[in-house]
Amino acid sequence: MPSTEEQRAEAALAAAEGWPGVRDGETIRTTDVPGMTLAVRRRAGGVDGLEPALLVHGLGGSSRNWSALMEQLTADVECEAIDLPGFGASPPPPTRDYSVYGHARAVIRLLDAGGRAPVHLFGNSLGGAVVTRVAALRPDLVRTLTLIAPAMPERLPRLTSIPTGLVGLPGATRLLRWATRDQPPGRRAREVLRLVYGNPERITPLEFAMAEAEMERRQGLPYFWESLGRSTRGLLNAYTLGGQHSLWRQAERVLAPTLLVYGARDRLVGVASARRASRAFGFSRLVVLPEAGHVAMMEFPAEVAGAFREFLTEAAVAAGDRGEADGRP
Template sequence: MSSTEQPGPRTAAPFEVPPHGRPRAEEGEDLRSVALPGLTLSVRGRPATRVGLPPALYVHGLGGSSQNWSPLMRELADTVDGEALDLPGFGHSPPPDDGDYSVSGHARAVIRHLDASGRGPVHLFGNSLGGAIATRVAAVRPDLVRTLTLVSPALPELRPQRTAVPTALLAAPGAVALYNRMTGHWTAERRTREVLALCYGDPTSVSAQDFRAAVEEYERRLTLPYFWDSLARSARGLVNAYTLGGRHGLWSQAGRVSAPTLLVYGGRDRLVSFRMARRAARTFRDSRLLALPDAGHVAMMEYPEAVAGAFRDLLGDIDTGRG
């Protein structure tokens, strides 16, 4: 598969896809608020279809929310007992008390939730920023992770794609104010179209109903007083994580992950280059790769059946001793 960069929209939205659907649980899901020391998390659950299935936890990317995982959670309800959380400052979770939006800060939030819930070890899923967070969790707390599934994980790239640059620039001081001046006349519909064009391999695959719901969610987010701050600080935290070397570097931590790992990369991803799939497959000790040529940055939303099938294959390999 070619890793040639795809041309992007002239002014790409500097963050990822808002969740499809209104701010409510889909049928079969439940939403609850979990109070932890220093933070409160909104957690979306999809109970397993039968008793005794192993627990799973899903972690979304920059600008996303727990609802990004609803399609995959639905597909895997017969395989795992799934929960997806809204990271602090995203979705329906308020900002953390300490204002820490670093990758380590988000990882601590995930760890606190797992320790408090007693659900670990879990099958841990992460997309983009959530993939970097999940990698760090798996490296520092291997006791909490059974398997690791990473969809377009945001691991450091020496030569990022041109279409990913606006997201990185969001971390720069004053970038949010500049972006708002440039796009202040944009409607929520245009903002949503820009985000979908950035994150989907085929934005036209989004139904009219889902597009309208995404616009409504975008409008809700723009009313939150901390929306831009949490976005900018999390982007800055990710960029800062890219500069760390030694044992604290994300690639170094990836090499220390002992859990069986499924890597999912899309051939049309504008934010994480497909060429990184080869390096990731070499770095994670026990890994397998699912390459989806037509997928963008959110394969779990575009191709939930394919991602679910690859995850079940991973479990099957482990059960038979081939993993």
């Protein structure tokens, strides 16, 4: 009789098989790490010997959110993108821990198991909060940090972000499940894309088709609403933590050079928090894209890739200057 671990691995493989939105040049694999099984999307670098990068998606997203950017970065880094537990092709964690710490634990275990660290670590939205925790807790795993519209606590949340936050309230997912029971996946996919894009006219037919296919498959999973609701609640809970556990306090502990990318048309994360972030992260470069929304890496992948390349050059020069100041050759 197969063990629980074997059953979980088989379920993960079945989930990953034929997962929608896998582009040419990409592969998806599942990997067992202590206590969980994770799906990882990979795009090989264009040349050998590139430094590794790991990309972490936002709330309700998946590794597919990084496909366009990974394609732009094939000459710069070797890209892998994780499906956080309960999202994409990753099964839910056995502990049902969807807190920011729980997701950070998944990223840390993947990096420890893979032996690729330190990596260039990317995060969008919820993923930005997650990788901030990772960089603060395990600086040995992170070469650089790139945060795209990171979900950090704001003094005055945007009104357009409030409905998303309400998903984390007790009983909200049951109500949403009932209210959307007859809603076609295409309609929900379009609503999500229109929320996160700065200019919905930039949503290509291919992107919409892939988003619709992924939404249809995910809504059929028995843990779809649980992973969404509990991850939202976990993020809101992280916003209430104070002292050393505060996300802003942990940002101040990050040692890695940090690239901050914000969209001026973001309906979920205000540009005002960009200024606070640029002060909180020690060595940081701030880029604001005037036409971008919440997912700049999907909407403007070439511009984000260009900003990352410039950032790497600046970080290398700064590292050399620090080495000279310390008397290192």
